[in-house]
Amino acid sequence: MQTSITRQELFIRFALVLVCAGFWRGEVNLLSIPLLVIAWLMDGGLSRLNQALKVPLVQAILLLCTLLLIGLSWGEWLDSGRMKWVKYLTLLILVPLYSLLNKERIPWVIGGLVTGYVIVLGLGIYQWLVIGEQGIPLLKMSYLSFSAMLGAGAIVSAGFACVSRSVMLGIVLWIVALALIFVQFHQYGRVLLLATLIAIVFQAYLRYKIDIRKFAVIFITLLTAAGIFAYSSPAFQERLLLVKSDIELLQQGNYSSSLGYRLAMWDVGLHAIAERPLTGYGTGMPERYFDTAIVTYKNGLYKDLPAFQQTAHYHNDWIEIGMHVGVPGMLILLFLYWGWYRAFEKNGLGILGAGLVSYIVLAGLTDAFLIFSRMPVLLLAITALAMVWQQQKPEGT
DSSP: OOOOOOHHHHHHHHHHHHHHHHSHHHHHHHHHHHHHHHHHHHHHTTTGGGHHHSHHHHHHHHHHHHHHHHGGGGOOOOOOSSOOGGGGGGGGGGHHHHHHHOOTTTHHHHHHHHHHHHHHHHHHIIIIIIIOOOOOOOGGGGGHHHHHHHHHHHHHHHHHHHOOOOEEEEEHHHHHHHHHHHHHSSOOOOOHHHHHHHHHHHHHHHHSSSSHHHHHHHHHHHHHHHHHHHHHHHHHHHHHHHHHHHHHHHTTTTOHHHHHHHHHHHHHHHHHHHSSSSTOOOOOOOOHHHHHHTTGGGGEEEEEEEHHHHOOOOOOHHHHHHHHHHHHHHHHHHHHHHHHHHHHHTTTHHHHHHHHHHHHHHHHSSSSGGGOOOOHHHHHHHHHHHTTTTGGGGGOO
C-alpha cells in the first residue's frame, strides 16, 4: 500500500532535484546548496555523519579542504585575492548527497541529473550549429566546460554499456557515447577530447581484455569513428593548426600561446614547489607568486605572459594543489583519486569508476579540472549514485 509523502520528504526531494538539475547556472547554487544542507540536517544527517566519514573519498575531501583552510594562515587573507581556491570546497557537497540518497530518492536524483544534462546539451548544440559559437553564453559556460561535460557523459554511457546485460541497451548506450564524442570533436577542448577517448578505450579494455576479439572490434570502431569525426570537424582541424603554430612560437622562444603558456606555468610552479615542498606558498597565493616570480625568473623569460592571459591557475591539478599547500596536499590529491575509484569499485561499478577517474586525472594534467565550475557537482552526483547503487538492486541479485 502506497503511503503519502510528508512535507519534509517533499522538501528533501525538491532540494535534491534543484541541486542536480540547476547547478549548471552558478547563481542557482547560491540557493540549492544551502537548501541541500538544510534538507540533510532535517533528515538527521549529523547522526549519520560517522557512516559518511568511513568512506575513503569523503575522508580525502575533508583532508584536502581542511589543509587548504589551514593554508590560509600562511596564504592570502579572506578579503583579498580572487579566492579561486574556494571552489575546492564544492567537493564537500558529496556528504549531504550521499547521506540523503535512498531507494525512493534515487529516481529523483537521476531525473534531475538527466533533465539538466539534456537541456544543457541542447543549448550547447544550438550554440554550435545555429549561432556558430563555442560554449553556452547563457549559462556563462566556456567551451572547455561544455567539452568536459560531453566527455563525462560519453564515459558514463560507455561505462554502463560495458556492464549492461542487455545487448540492445548496450548498443544504444554505445551510440549515445559516440554521439557525444561527435559533438565533442566540434569543440575546441583538445586535451579533454583526448582524455575522453583514452578513458573509453581503457573501459573497453577492462571489460573485454579476456575476449580480445570484442575489444578489437570496439577499438577499431572507435578509432574509425574518431577519424571520420576529425575529418569532418573544422574546429578539430583548426586546433591542430594551432598546435603547429604553438610549436613554431616555442622554437622562437615565444611562450605567448596556449601550449607555451602552460609550459611556462608548469616550469614556474614546479620550481616554487621545490622551494617550499612541505608547506607550499599558502592557500590563495599561487597566482600572486607567478606574477611576481616571472619578473626575475630565468632572466624574465616569461615576464610578458600576463599580457597574453590573466593569471588564474596553473593548468594542472597537481601543481595547483602543490603551490597552495605543498607535497602534503599532492599526497592527499592522490588519496582522493584512489578513494574516488574505490567509491565505484566497492559498489560493483569498477569499470565506470576507472573510466571517470582516469578522465579526471588526464584532464587535470593540463587544466585545474577540480575547480571547473560545474564538473565537481556533476561528477560527485554520479559518484553518490554509484555509492548507493546496490540499494536499488532487488534482493538476491
